[in-house]
Amino acid sequence: MGVDARALLSAIGLPAWLIDAETKKILGVNDAFASLVKRPVEALTGGAALELVDPQDRVREGLRLGLQLGSPLAPEANQPGVTRLVVHGGPSLRVRFTSTPVPAVRPHGRLLIAHEIGADERAMSSSTKDATPPPRPSESGSAKVDATKRPAKIADAARAGTEPADNRDERWRTLFDLCPAPTCVYDLASLQIHAVNEAMVRLYGFDRDELLAMTILDLVAPSDVDLVNSIVEELRRGQWPGVLHHPQTIRHRRKDGGELDTELIAAPVSYGDLRARLVLHKDVTEQKRAESDLVKRARIDAFRGDLGAAMTADEPLPAHFDRVVKAMAHHLDLESVGVWVRDEVTHQLHLQASVGALDRDTARGAALDFGDAWIGRAASSGAPVLLDMWDPAMSDDEVAQAQKACVTHVAALPLVVRKRVLGVITASRSSAFPDELVDILGATAAQIAQALGTAFAYEALRISESLSRSVLGNMPTAVVTINKAGLIETANLATVATFGHAVEELEGRAFATLFATPEADVPALAAQSRGRGLAEWKGLRKSGERFPCELRIFQIDSLRGPGYAAILNDVSERYEVERLKAEFVSVVSHELRTPLTALRGSILLLRGGVLGPLSEEVMEMLHIAERNSQRLMSLVNDILDLERLHKGKMKLFIEPVHAHDIVGRSLDSVKPSADQAGITIDVLGADEVVLGDGDRLVQVLVNLLSNAVKFSPPGSPVIVTTEVEHDAVVFSVIDKGRGIPPSHKRAIFERFEQVYASDAAEKGGTGLGLAISKAIVEQHDGTIGVESQEGAGSTFWFRVPRALASKGKVTPPSSRPRD
Ligand code: ADP
Secondary structure, eight states: OOOOHHHHHHHOSSOEEEEETTTOBEEEEOHHHHHHHTSOHHHHTTSBGGGGBOHHHHHHHHHHHHHTTTOTTOGGGGOOEEEEEOOTTSOOEEEEEEEEEOTTTOTTEEEEEEEEOOSSOOOOOOOGGGSOOOOOHHHHOOOOOOTTTHHHHHHHHHHHSOOOHHHHHHHHHHHHHHOSSOEEEEETTTOBEEEEOHHHHHHHOOOHHHHHTSBGGGGBOGGGHHHHHHHHHHHHTTSOOSOEEOSSOEEEEOTTSOEEEEEEEEEEEEETTEEEEEEEEEEOHHHHHHHHHHHHHHHHHHHHHHHHHHHHSSSOHHHHHHHHHHHHHHHTTOSEEEEEEEOTTTOEEEEEEEESHHHHHHHHSOOEETTSHHHHHHHHHOSOEEEETTOTTSOHHHHHHHHHTTOOEEEEEEEEETTEEEEEEEEEESSOOOHHHHHHHHHHHHHHHHHHHHHHHHHHHHHHHHHHHHHHHHOSSEEEEEOTTSBEEEEOHHHHHHHOOOHHHHTTSBGGGGBSSOOSOHHHHHHHHTTSOEEEEEEEOTTSOEEEEEEEEEEEEETTEEEEEEEEEEOHHHHHHHHHHHHHHHHHHHHHHHHHHHHHHHHHHHHTTTTOOOOHHHHHHHHHHHHHHHHHHHHHHHHHHHHHHHTTOSOOOOEEEEHHHHHHHHHHHHHHHHHHHTOOEEEESOOOEEEEOHHHHHHHHHHHHHHHHHTSOTTOOEEEEEEEETTEEEEEEEEOSSOOOGGGTTGGGSTTOOSSTTHHHHHOOOSOHHHHHHHHHHHTTOEEEEEEETTTEEEEEEEEEBOOSOGGGOOOOOOOOOO
């Protein structure tokens, strides 16, 4: 805190001017000085000091001021001299100056106080004891000074040219008391304080009498007593004969217990018989605090800068951590710093980077477990751990380690991202962690955690990306990804093998070019596919060859936005195998039919008694043989029927036919077995006319009815209904049997599919009935299906076109050859 020059000048009753010893410019004058040299204050301020000095005296005065250059607080500061001043519009004026350095106002500032002397008074001999000390307060009585009246009185006396000694004392006392800087006089021998001014009383809070009962050491804070003692010793030895501007600040204490940092300027004075020092105190507490705050802030800023640079550098993580720990140790005054990162597999902490002894020592051992030691505890709890070596939680080993590293306080801060602890940063010091430092460490931990989290996520993404890439790339099935515009983005090796195009030829090409019949667009195909394969697609190889291709297409999200992925299965081999199988079965069936017919004929002849009467046992055996040959025959017929249906060789004789006629004929055929099982079959619904092949539709309904009878418990009902649905008639067979499990609802319409492997043996049947029924219904442009609840029964239905002709005009079924 600088002292206000104007306040200082106006407080001095004598003519006074303030000059800068370096530039020798006038910094300010008071009114008394202005009236002495008969010039206005403004005209004087800022001018060259020497211009006011009579030319005869300039050399001497210049030398006097010049001597002080670079050493404004040189010992000759208090040296008086007689100078002639140029007075505006009159003769030069002889004055004696007292010159005092005032660094509190300006580093090179000097306060010159003029004592006007008569024309007869020639140069006075200089005396270092000229600074007459103020009378002791006890002598002067009141410590209070009437600042408003005294200056005027002194100025008057000064102008009178004669100056009684009393007045001089009075003036000095006034100057001492009014000096805005806290000032005191103390005895160098006893260190007893002998005089203090108002400013001193105000600054320290002790009243004047308390201060006068103290030594200067009583005012010094315990931490600086040694320092002051050593300075006093030097002064006593005469090491500093002149004015001393202490290079170090000294910490003083106030009455209220507060401490303040002071800068001291001390000058030797005679005080009665005592060898005393006049001491000017400058309170620099705020300045020091501001400076240290500034330094702290600058260091934190520098740290943040370094940290930011470390985090954004294009380097692998370990290099980031190296930079971070170095920046932390350097800027935050830490003895050691470490970054520990959690291993995702072992869940242990591994030291990734460190500075300082403590963490290096720790790293020599195995990796730390979560919860182990103070570092592991921060990881397991997810909260910062701050400990000193006296804490009972510290183990002997840890204390020994810390002692070796010369640290007393340790901190571990977890690196947490979205409630997951990814690691820990550790730090140690030889003193406690201030709150502010803990805050900075916390913020740094958050920043590192963020970087670590991002790096982990990036790594996980990279691994998953490379995994999917290699799985896709090496899959034996062709997979392509397609963008919104229907262009191929990526293709795997199997695509190349299947279609014969190189990857580069495929990328960017329209997806449709992979097919011989590109009809539907990609989104439509995806909607149609919905997770299941689309059969009957004709793939097109680069060679121009066509092949059956099963297509599965679905929506995906890629980095380039939403798109599609397609799985393309070359099913030519499967088709070929199926064709061969079907061909084989059909050949075998054909070949079986003739011998089977002969076999059956022979059995029937035997049973008819052609070769004479047979015993009962033989008859029984022949009955079994006949039943089985009958089963074999119907299997052969079913296989051949199915083959004909698939090849489109089975001709249908489509005509209007009454639904009830179909139902009636079917019931006739099923009745014996239903009666045998004690099952009644009811018919519901109006008689509608359908357009179809009566015999074939009877075949379908018979199959459904005999299944219902076969798979229902004895005595349960079966219902047949017929109903109109728009342009179709729906036949339904409802039973209360065991029902169909959901997994088999589609499959049972395929060839040789039965719900249980035991069905063929236990219930009879071949697993071909529903496949034949489906083929027949579909040849009628109809549909077939089942609704069922397992254990509660099934409803098998088929829908065939309705004849829109009137019921009465139904033509009788035309006779046709049966094959
Ligand atoms: P088959 O009856 O000759 O075995 P189908 O093709 O007619 O052959 O039937 C296939 C399978 O479907 C049967 O074996 C049986 O497992 C199941 N099934 C058919 N109808 C029913 C039904 N009404 N109730 C329960 N299961 C049935």
